[in-house]
Amino acid sequence: MRTVVKKARSPSLQDEAIFLLRARIDAWLAEYVDCLDSKRIEAWPDFFEEQCFYTILPGENHALGLELGLIRCESRAMLKDRAYAIQKTAMFGPRDIRHFFGGLIIRDVRPDVVHAESNFLIVETLNDEMPRVFAVGRTYDEIKPAGDSFRFKARRCVYTSNLIPNTLVIPI
Amino acid sequence: MRTVVKKARSPSLQDEAIFLLRARIDAWLAEYVDCLDSKRIEAWPDFFEEQCFYTILPGENHALGLELGLIRCESRAMLKDRAYAIQKTAMFGPRDIRHFFGGLIIRDVRPDVVHAESNFLIVETLNDEMPRVFAVGRTYDEIKPAGDSFRFKARRCVYTSNLIPNTLVIPI
Amino acid sequence: MRTVVKKARSPSLQDEAIFLLRARIDAWLAEYVDCLDSKRIEAWPDFFEEQCFYTILPGENHALGLELGLIRCESRAMLKDRAYAIQKTAMFGPRDIRHFFGGLIIRDVRPDVVHAESNFLIVETLNDEMPRVFAVGRTYDEIKPAGDSFRFKARRCVYTSNLIPNTLVIPI
Numbered sequence: 360m361r362t363v364v365k366k367a368r369s370p371s372l373q374d375e376a377i378f379l380l381r382a383r384i385d386a387w388l389a390e391y392v393d394c395l396d397s398k399r400i401e402a403w404p405d406f407f408e409e410q411c412f413y414t415i416l417p418g419e420n421h422a423l424g425l426e427l428g429l430i431r432c433e434s435r436a437m438l439k440d441r442a443y444a445i446q447k448t449a450m451f452g453p454r455d456i457r458h459f460f461g462g463l464i465i466r467d468v469r470p471d472v473v474h475a476e477s478n479f480l481i482v483e484t485l486n487d488e489m490p491r492v493f494a495v496g497r498t499y500d501e502i503k504p505a506g507d508s509f510r511f512k513a514r515r516c517v518y519t520s521n522l523i524p525n526t527l528v529i530p531i
Numbered sequence: 532m533r534t535v536v537k538k539a540r541s542p543s544l545q546d547e548a549i550f551l552l553r554a555r556i557d558a559w560l561a562e563y564v565d566c567l568d569s570k571r572i573e574a575w576p577d578f579f580e581e582q583c584f585y586t587i588l589p590g591e592n593h594a595l596g597l598e599l600g601l602i603r604c605e606s607r608a609m610l611k612d613r614a615y616a617i618q619k620t621a622m623f624g625p626r627d628i629r630h631f632f633g634g635l636i637i638r639d640v641r642p643d644v645v646h647a648e649s650n651f652l653i654v655e656t657l658n659d660e661m662p663r664v665f666a667v668g669r670t671y672d673e674i675k676p677a678g679d680s681f682r683f684k685a686r687r688c689v690y691t692s693n694l695i696p697n698t699l700v701i702p703i
Numbered sequence: 704m705r706t707v708v709k710k711a712r713s714p715s716l717q718d719e720a721i722f723l724l725r726a727r728i729d730a731w732l733a734e735y736v737d738c739l740d741s742k743r744i745e746a747w748p749d750f751f752e753e754q755c756f757y758t759i760l761p762g763e764n765h766a767l768g769l770e771l772g773l774i775r776c777e778s779r780a781m782l783k784d785r786a787y788a789i790q791k792t793a794m795f796g797p798r799d800i801r802h803f804f805g806g807l808i809i810r811d812v813r814p815d816v817v818h819a820e821s822n823f824l825i826v827e828t829l830n831d832e833m834p835r836v837f838a839v840g841r842t843y844d845e846i847k848p849a850g851d852s853f854r855f856k857a858r859r860c861v862y863t864s865n866l867i868p869n870t871l872v873i874p875i
Contacts, residue, residue: 375551381558383722386725386809389806392805392822393806393820396822418627455839457839458806459631459822459824460805460806461564461633462560462565462630463561477561478568478629482839484864487864490838490839490863491836492662492663493661495627495629497568497629519627520661520662521658547723550723553726553730554726633736633803634802637730650801650802650803664833667799667801691799691801692799692834693831
């Protein structure tokens with residue numbers, strides 16, 4: 360079931376509380392991205408609720424409301440399995456991966472969950488090569504307040520290319 | 532006539548009101564960018580005043596104070612014509628276009644208009660190809676408060692390449 | 704000696720003062736980037752303290768705690784020398800260079816200095832060529848309040864590629 364409210368207007372731009380919330384989520388996403396870029400993959404699942412949903416799927420599927428994706432995890436335990444696999448079993452050459460995100464929109468604010476979206480840009484640098492744009496797309500996030508920070512209840516990462524990036528070793 | 536104040540310092544960084552304004556404009560630009568990226572081109576002219584100015588021009592012309600550009604619209608009605616043309620008559624292969632903007636500067640704040648600038652980065656993904664950086668540049672905007680949101684009085688998009696991006700089908 | 708606190712959590716996301724500080728630094732970095740992109744190199748050293756440290760170094764060296772870099776300046780006077788060299792003596796073809804930064808993290812706030820980090824992306828456009836991603840990486844900054852603005856006490860720019868970008872004519 361699609362829970363993303365596509366056509367809704369963002370909450371009023373007059374509302375100061377929304378901007379503080381947006382600023383807090385922006386700062387938290389910056390920490391999330393740094394966790395991935397610095398390859399502290401073991402800390403990655405901690406950004407998610409125990410009961411959560413994480414997927415990376417192509418734009419075509421997302422447009423049709425199909426959740427079938429390259430990666431699909433339905434709990435933090437599954438994310439931990441994947442983190443372990445990335446760190447211990449995956450075979451891939453050394454590379455730097457940088458995540459950029461922009462255009463953050465707070466779509467909907469409910470007492471227990473915030474719906475947010477943003478564009479992402481991933482730049483990959485292989486040893487002895489120039490950097491290249493590896494993937495772009497949009498994330499559709501459901502974010503829960505958790506103490507003085509946040510956790511993902513759901514994160515859907517929709518990439519725009521039909522090409523399956525077969526070297527997608529670090530999550531989005 | 533050039534209305535962009537190039538050398539002026541931004542308003543004082545001590546002023547909290549400026550940061551709320553900057554945050555509001557940042558959030559509004561995120562909505563603008565999403566309108567384009569999600570190809571809701573029919574809604575694009577609504578981000579502009581009835582009496583407005585929109586242009587996409589090369590850096591060389593901008594540096595000389597010449598307004599001659601790839602696209603030039605002098606009213607919302609002209610933007611609507613262009614939006615209609617993009618949706619109904621233009622021939623182009625399917626592609627995803629993502630806009631990123633950054634480095635937002637509030638140059639000048641007057642009672643009825645805010646001068647703002649930011650860098651833009653456009654990434655294009657053709658079917659079965661990897662994403663590529665399509666265009667970069669800087670926008671020089673005149674933004675008017677409109678109810679609880681904003682509208683462009685003027686938007687000048689200055690791209691850096693001499694190459695005319697002949698597949699520029701989605702506005703900036 | 705490495706002064707960057709790598710594993711520390713950012714200051715609490717509940718703290719509103721932190722968000723105003725983050726917003727101010729974000730706005731100031733936007734001015735810094737614009738100074739470089741608009742090639743006002745003579746103004747670049749003014750963003751630094753008299754006693755300061757500036758380096759551009761590869762990720763490999765940074766990971767090992769080695770400060771050896773492509774560029775290394777240990778005072779504003781050295782930055783002025785370099786700015787003069789860029790403007791008066793360096794030979795390079797015309798090009799546009801755009802800096803993007805994202806994922807700003809406020810790592811540590813002390814009475815006289817703020818430790819901040821962010822990712823950077825540099826896009827270069829040569830005459831009659833398409834734009835290309837020239838460099839990506841992360842900056843580790845020590846920032847001092849200075850009047851109603853800021854100045855760098857230290858700025859370490861860590862790029863991810865092993866390739867030495869031999870056309871790095873504009874600073875990061």
